[in-house]
Amino acid sequence: MKKDLDEIFIYPKSLVDDDAIGFASTVRDWANKEIISRRLEYQKNYDKLFVEKSKKLFVDIGLEKILLPEGYGGIGWNSPSRAPGMLLIFSEVGRADATTGFIGAIKCASLAVISMQPNDEKRTCDALIPHYFAKDLKNVALILPGAGVLGQEAPLFLGRSVGVNTHVTKRGHEVTGKDLRPMGPAADAELFCVASCDKEGKSHIVFVPSDAEGVTKGMPLRQTGLNACRNTDVSFDKVDVPREYLIQRGGAIEGLYPWLNLLLGGVSIGAAMNFYEILADWSENRTIKGGGLLKENPLCASVLADVAEEIATARLMSFSLAHIIAGTGERDRLPSTMTYPFSQMIGSRIQQSALKALNRGMELMGSAGYAKEWHVEKHWRDIKTIQSYLCGVGAEAPIKLDLARFFYDCREV
């Protein structure tokens, strides 16, 4: 494929500064050199190899430190205005390997809870960043509101069950929850970023170190995609955490979702863009009907167009979300009550579009799309896995109800 991806899948470049473009360019070079051009070498066990390669991305290139405040040795992009740049960078990571992007996105979204201006939590940053975000590539997993279990009445966050509860103790907080299904590399996580409720039903976020007494992990799950991201069920049995590990401010959970939707949207779009590259190359010399180029057949060309259309519109939508998060100044910045539903709406659409692009393109590629050799099926499984995780539970229904509450002031749904 001869064209530059950014010339095909355009985005509003005015939203992104030179620093971000430079960083994204470095990530693209890493992706091309370390991952994309060497995929055939990694036929066996490539998921794990890619994660090893990602250490260079996080440590040498510095993705690990990008959201860290400067005061903690970071690059200091802990401002909403950096959202478009973060999106651009995570698209490049996703283009190389969605698992790497997924793990990084979850860690960044968790860090945003405590470090993102204007809601940066100084005491929590002091307590957590030096141990979990500033050195040695520690893994973080999320535990979000989701499906409840019949017969177990649970506090709710916008209809979704919150399976973790906290209560105040003399030294801090006690955290309890059973058979929780995290999102992220829970089997290898050193820290959990957890949506929880107190006994009054007030929701907040609490951080739980995995080595704290009372934390137990199950066996690694076998899941559709993101196979190098080892997930597992987790239980908290009266786990004591320090007072500063709990984020008391209102809207903390709502504030997590825009970053998740943005960064994971970027990852899926990046994976879909790489699929576009593979498909474009593949369609260059495939023939049908005894000699005609496949891409010159009107029906096949329409399918190819579908693929490009889904990716292009998803990318434009994703930058709209970045713009919403960033605002253009304090006056233009939306309150979390508005950012949340818009991020859910756009985030859901992005994942649907990315998956549709893969599904449509695979229809043309036939068995080539299904064999591991072409790497298409991995993108397909990875995007689907991200989409299902972001749904949480109930497919698009809970998000539709979020939107109904926002757009129509529904009170009962």
Added chain:
Amino acid sequence: MKHFDEFSRPEEYVSPMMKHFRTVLRNLLEKEVMPYRREFDEDWDEHRIIKPIFDKIMGRNGLGFQRALFPEKLGGWGLGHSDYLGGIGYAMAEEMGRVDTGIAVAFLVTLWPLLTILVEPHVNWSLAREFAPMFCNSDKAVFCALCMTEPQGGADIENLELLRGRTIRTTARLEGNEWVINGHKLWPTNTGGVASLLAVPCTTSPGSDDPNDYALIFVPADTEGVTQGGAYEKAGMAADKNSDVWFEDVRVPSWYRAHGPGTDAQVFMGHIIPLGNVGSMGMLVGSMLNLYERLYEFVSTRTYQNRPLKENDAIAGIIGQIAGDIDICRIIGHEGAMIIDRRNKPYGKPLNSEEVIGKTRNMKYFVADRAVENFGRAMDVLGVYGVDREWDIEKHWRDIKMIQLWMGGKQLCQMEAARYFYNCNTL
């Protein structure tokens, strides 16, 4: 929970023989396959778990299904001359697809090429006698492969109606009383060292679009010059191995050709394509019946707003549509099977007619699209649990995508439908 058999099927299409096949097969599959299917993905190359299962389904010491098509007097069950061939084939596909579509396709593709020589009125008694002992007397599973796809052509081989074999590059040259075959095939089910008997579409005159030059020739897999590559690693369908197959000056007796000039093409279009479509639908519907079973459990035991998911109107809208689609797809699947079984009736159509091919292609395309969409949505209903193999839905989601892609895929189905319904002449 409603039993999955309460999904609609035209009761007048259900024969006593179909019921018997279903009962026997379901009992075995639930006991011998269902408990182990989550381990299949890791067994994709070695088939240590999978192979003994096939022996139980197909071999003489098990259910013996691999001899179903052969005439009774050769040790078979005579399904090849049954008026219920389509219905029973569909039922077998549905029962197996409910458990594992990889198992289903590996078994059904064994019967698939044999259809061309064992179904009335095109029984080739010489070949039937030749191959019957291989399938009817074996305690172990014995597999066939139908080697269609070639590197250059994608779905061209399946597009016989338009291209009439013009693009086939695998050649068959008659020397004395032997065919000499040369060529390269990709992706046949049951290759990678599995199949004992290969059926190979060839051309006797490269570049010709004369149906007389289309030859379907049977080749024992251990014939000198046949090389099967290693199994491809795929997204799913672990019970089905696929590989490259090379034919280098492969010699087989001249009477290993299915029938002869003209008839080979006619039988290929009439038996392979429509029955392939019906079998595909059976697998898809079967997998969706299992989707319903697993989804029912999840939406009944997990909650949103502290009530079962299924009691929320918005979620009920989603799962209601999924169940509705399954219901309709099952009716379509049975109707597709009945199109096959009407072939000898005054009101039926020949299997190689444009109508049968166009309609069954259209049906398969519709059911495959519904299945791909519904499995995807069901995974989203399960959310963070949807990608977990323990809930089985994600495995079906990976597996059934292949059914949408095979036999020329969605676009060829659309073309065949257009040809029939709009009298298109150049597609």
